[in-house]
Each structure stands twice: as C-alpha cells, then as structure tokens.
Amino acid sequence: MSSVGWAQDAEQQESQEAKVLADKVDGLELTTETEGETGQTNDAPTTAPSLPIAAPPPPAAAPPPLVANDATSEEGAVTAADLSLMRKVMRKGIVETKNNVEIYQKDPNNPLYSVKSFEALNLRPELLRGIYEMGFKLPSKIQEFSLPTLLAEPPSNLIAQSQSGTGKTAAFTLAMLSRIDPNKKCTQALVVSPTMELALQTLESVRQMGKYCTDITIRSAVKGDMLPRGQQVNEHIVIGTPGKLVDWTSKYKCLDLRSCKVFVLDEADVMIATQGHQDQSVRIHKQLPKECQMMLFSATYVDEVVNFAKAIFKDPVTFRLRREDETLKNIRQMYVECNSTEEKYEAISNIFTSLVGSAMFFCHTKHTATFLAKRLIDDGYQVGILTGDLTADERVKVLQRFRDGTERVLICTNVLARGIDVESVNLVVNYDLPQHYDSRRADTETYLHRIGRCGRFGKTGNAINIVDGIDDLRILKEVEDHFGVKVVKLDYNSVEDIEKLED
Numbered sequence: 001m002s003s004v005g006w007a008q009d010a011e012q013q014e015s016q017e018a019k020v021l022a023d024k025v026d027g028l029e030l031t032t033e034t035e036g037e038t039g040q041t042n043d044a045p046t047t048a049p050s051l052p053i054a055a056p057p058p059p060a061a062a063p064p065p066l067v068a069n070d071a072t073s074e075e076g077a078v079t080a081a082d083l084s085l086m087r088k089v090m091r092k093g094i095v096e097t098k099n100n101v102e103i104y105q106k107d108p109n110n111p112l113y114s115v116k117s118f119e120a121l122n123l124r125p126e127l128l129r130g131i132y133e134m135g136f137k138l139p140s141k142i143q144e145f146s147l148p149t150l151l152a153e154p155p156s157n158l159i160a161q162s163q164s165g166t167g168k169t170a171a172f173t174l175a176m177l178s179r180i181d182p183n184k185k186c187t188q189a190l191v192v193s194p195t196m197e198l199a200l201q202t203l204e205s206v207r208q209m210g211k212y213c214t215d216i217t218i219r220s221a222v223k224g225d226m227l228p229r230g231q232q233v234n235e236h237i238v239i240g241t242p243g244k245l246v247d248w249t250s251k252y253k254c255l256d257l258r259s260c261k262v263f264v265l266d267e268a269d270v271m272i273a274t275q276g277h278q279d280q281s282v283r284i285h286k287q288l289p290k291e292c293q294m295m296l297f298s299a300t301y302v303d304e305v306v307n308f309a310k311a312i313f314k315d316p317v318t319f320r321l322r323r324e325d326e327t328l329k330n331i332r333q334m335y336v337e338c339n340s341t342e343e344k345y346e347a348i349s350n351i352f353t354s355l356v357g358s359a360m361f362f363c364h365t366k367h368t369a370t371f372l373a374k375r376l377i378d379d380g381y382q383v384g385i386l387t388g389d390l391t392a393d394e395r396v397k398v399l400q401r402f403r404d405g406t407e408r409v410l411i412c413t414n415v416l417a418r419g420i421d422v423e424s425v426n427l428v429v430n431y432d433l434p435q436h437y438d439s440r441r442a443d444t445e446t447y448l449h450r451i452g453r454c455g456r457f458g459k460t461g462n463a464i465n466i467v468d469g470i471d472d473l474r475i476l477k478e479v480e481d482h483f484g485v486k487v488v489k490l491d492y493n494s495v496e497d498i499e500k501l502e503d
C-alpha cells in the first residue's frame with residue numbers, strides 16, 4: 001500500500017485497492033478533506049489551534065495490573081514457557097536501555113555515533129538551550145552530518161536517509177529554526193507530513209526545540225484546523241498534511257509560500273511513492289520560490305524514488321544507507337506461528353498478558369483493527385484503537401491516552417506506521433504482516449517503519465510477527481532476505497537466539 005509505485009496512476013491505484021480490499025486499506029491521508037473540515041469558515045477564530053502537549057511517558061518498568069486472561073496457555077501458538085521467556089527478554093531490554101545511548105554514541109558503527117558536540121554544529125544559543133532541556137547530549141550521526149550541510153551558504157538541497165528513531169526530526173527542525181528571520185511576519189518554512197498525527201508530533205518537537213526562540217511562530221495545517229474567512233496564515237513555520245496544505249495554498253489561497261525558505265518533505269519516500277501524495281506535494285512545491293531549500297528525510301528509500309527526487313530537486317546532497325544498515329540491531333525480530341484466526345487471537349491475548357511496557361499492534365485494515373480491538377475489549381483487556389475512521393479530535397485523544405499510559409496497547413493501522421515516537425513503546429506486533437495486496441509481496445518499507453516504533457534512539461525494542469500459514473512465512477522470508485536479518489521463532493528453545501539478536 002505504501003509504495004504501489006510512484007508512476008502508477010491514481011485512478012488505477014484506487015480501483016485496485018477497491019477491488020482487493022473491500023474494507024479499505026488504512027494508513028495514508030490521500031484525500032482532500034471536505035470543505036467543512038478544511039475550508040475557511042465564519043466560526044469563532046481558531047488561529048492558534050490548541051494542540052496536545054506530549055506528557056512524559058510513564059516509566060516503562062512499572063506495568064499496571066493485568067486485566068484478564070492472566071493464566072498463560074500451556075498449548076497452542078504460544079506456551080507458558082514462551083511467555084515467560086518473552087517477559088524476561090523485555091525486562092532485560094528495559095534495564096539495558098538505560099545505558100545504551102552513551103555506549104552507542106561511542107561506537108563508530110552505530111547510527112547514534114558522533115564526533116562533534118551540538119556546540120560545534122554552530123547552533124544558536126537559544127536552540128542549544130532548548131535541546132539540552134530536552135535531554136539531548138550529543139548529536140546522532142544524521143544530525144552531525146546533515147546540520148552543517150543544511151546550514152551552509154548558499155543553502156543546499158538534501159535527500160537524507162537514517163534508521164528509524166535516530167533523530168531526523170531534530171535534524172530538520174534545528175536547521176529550519178536556524179533559518180527563520182523572526183522580523184519578517186510571513187511563512188518561511190513548510191513541513192509536509194503524511195499523517196495528521198505525525199504533523200502534530202513534529203509541531204510539538206519544534207515547539208520544544210524552539211522554546212527559547214520566543215519570536216518564532218508555528219502552526220499546524222491538518223484535518224480540523226480552520227481559519228476565519230479572509231484571514232491569512234502568517235506564522236513563520238507551518239506543519240501540515242498534503243491535502244490541507246493544497247487546500248490552503250490553492251483553493252482558499254490563505255497560505256502564501258512566496259517567502260518560503262525551507263521546504264521539508266518528511267517520510268519523503270512515501271510522499272513521492274504514493275500517487276495522491278506525490279500530486280499534492282508537487283502542487284505545493286510549484287508554489288515555492290526557486291531558491292527555497294528542499295529537505296527530504298526518511299528511513300527508507302527505493303531507487304526510483306530517489307531518482308525522481310533528484311530530477312525535481314536541484315543538485316541535492318544525498319545521504320543513503322546501505323541495505324544491511326537499514327534495520328536496527330537493538331530491535332529483536334521474532335515470529336509466532338499460528339494456524340488459524342483463533343490461534344492468532346490466542347497468541348495476541350497471550351502476548352498482551354506478558355506485556356512489559358507499551359505495545360502497538362498493527363493490522364492491515366480498519367476492519368481487522370476494529371474486530372481485534374472489540375474482541376480484546378469484550379474479553380476485559382484495556383486497549384486503544386486508532387484508524388482513519390475516527391474524527392480528528394478522536395485521533396488526537398486516543399494517541400494522547402496512549403502516550404499518557406492510560407492504555408498500554410494501541411491497535412492501529414498503517415496510519416501510525418511512520419514517525420510516531422512514543423517513548424514507552426518497547427513492543428511492536430504485526431498482527432497482519434505488511435504486504436502489497438496487489439502483488440502479495442512483502443511491503444518491506446512498511447515493515448521497517450512499523451517495527452521502528454520501538455527501539456527508538458538506542459532503546460531496546462521487540463517486534464513480534466504473527467504468522468498464519470504458508471503465505472505469511474513466505475512474506476517473512478522476503479523480509480529476512482531483503483534486510484539480511486534473521487527473524488527468530490519465539491519459543492522457549494530459541495532463548496539463546498533471541499538473546500543473541502542484539503549482541
């Protein structure tokens with residue numbers, strides 16, 4: 001779904017998806033929103049939309065009491081011994097995590113490694129104050145590499161790849177904040193994100209890093225944001241989704257990009273690879289001045305996407321990873337073999353029972369996510385569910401509850417596969433393996449992004465794939481071959497394999 005081929009025509013894609021998935025693949029906000037949601041209105045002014053401020057996540061090592069199914073099964077997909085192994089592995093991960101970052105930042109082969117300090121990157125004192133207050137000590141590799149490139153004069157365009165959770169957001173945020181001239185009251189930087197959740201999360205990161213740049217203004221442009229009729233956006237930084245930004249720039253003409261100096265395409269590969277997003281991104285791009293600096297970031301890129309980007313963005317500096325470096329060693333990848341939907345459910349409820357920390361369970365469709373959430377809730381488990389079916393307000397609330405630790409399990413679709421950063425998440429479960437439903441091949445990019453919701457910035461993470469049948473085993477094998485990794489079967493006999501995974 002995420003990369004149906006960037007050259008594929010939108011109609012063809014829609015009809016294929018309609019045929020293949022009656023209940024619709026969820027994950028990307030492709031459509032232009034309805035006028036009521038998007039347009040200018042005569043409603044009370046909402047120029048500064050109230051946005052959630054991320055609360056610090058609860059300590060991961062203090063799991064709340066389990067709700068139901070506390071007894072572990074002795075038979076079936078996951079045995080009691082497997083579960084106790086998993087609990088042990090997860091607990092061990094939480095203890096190790098505390099010391100990981102400092103160790104990793106001294107290892108030249110690690111993506112968090114750096115030789116320079118933030119001071120040596122010539123950042124403004126206000127920005128240094130902001131990032132030190134966030135607890136950052138040293139830059140990661142992508143920050144150390146990209147910031148000097150992005151801040152050099154004349155500005156260069158950049159296409160950058162770095163593993164999930166290695167600080168790409170801070171890299172472009174610091175560059176963007178450095179380039180704003182607060183004396184000019186107009187939009188000077190635009191960030192385009194594939195989903196509302198990611199746009200709002202980025203907004204919050206920019207707020208935190210820019211906390212001491214008090215003269216810089218920021219706003220979102222996502223589903224539910226409205227402007228009073230006739231009002232123009234004049235915030236220095238605007239962060240939004242493509243549909244809303246196209247509406248504001250082309251339809252309502254309330255966002256003028258002629259003074260924009262920085263354009264960030266976050267999750268650039270999916271923005272280019274998905275036809276609807278590509279069209280919208282190109283439309284926005286056309287309104288930017290020629291000299292506007294382009295910054296493209298993602299954890300995954302296929303060659304066609306990079307070639308397309310290189311053709312559009314003038315002389316970009318490119319920073320790519322080798323395939324074998326794309327996966328993070330601090331995420332243990334495992335699988336559980338099941339033989340029916342019933343066994344899948346049993347595995348899921350057992351995993352729930354052994355949970356330490358927080359988890360995201362990924363389903364391919366809204367329909368499956370709803371089914372799974374309902375069944376778990378009926379059985380007494382406390383879970384959150386987030387799919388594209390919810391209203392903007394509901395989505396914000398559900399994610400906030402998960403960040404706060406009110407629910408420790410969030411059942412979701414690919415809407416949350418990319419970019420979402422919730423510190424307490426130490427387990428990702430693929431209830432459905434990510435695949436391209438047209439070709440039935442593994443969707444390796446989505447796989448990487450999904451598992452990247454844990455194991456962030458040096459933390460230890462666990463990914464469990466629920467495998468049901470021969471097709472799933474084949475998909476898992478494709479994942480292994482693509483990344484050159486071993487996904488270990490979760491059973492008691494593989495304890496050594498599992499513990500070895502991150503050594």
Ligand SMILES: Nc1ncnc2c1ncn2[C@@H]1O[C@H](COP(=O)(O)OP(=O)(O)OP(=O)(O)O)[C@@H](O)[C@H]1O
Binds near residue numbers: 136
């Ligand atoms: N230099 C740093 N020191 C400590 N923590 C950092 C540093 N840079 C970023 N972080 C933290 O690491 C986490 C992951 O960063 P971020 O979300 O930017 O990763 P990313 O590379 O954009 O991931 P993804 O590919 O999933 O979008 C965040 O919580 C962020 O605050």
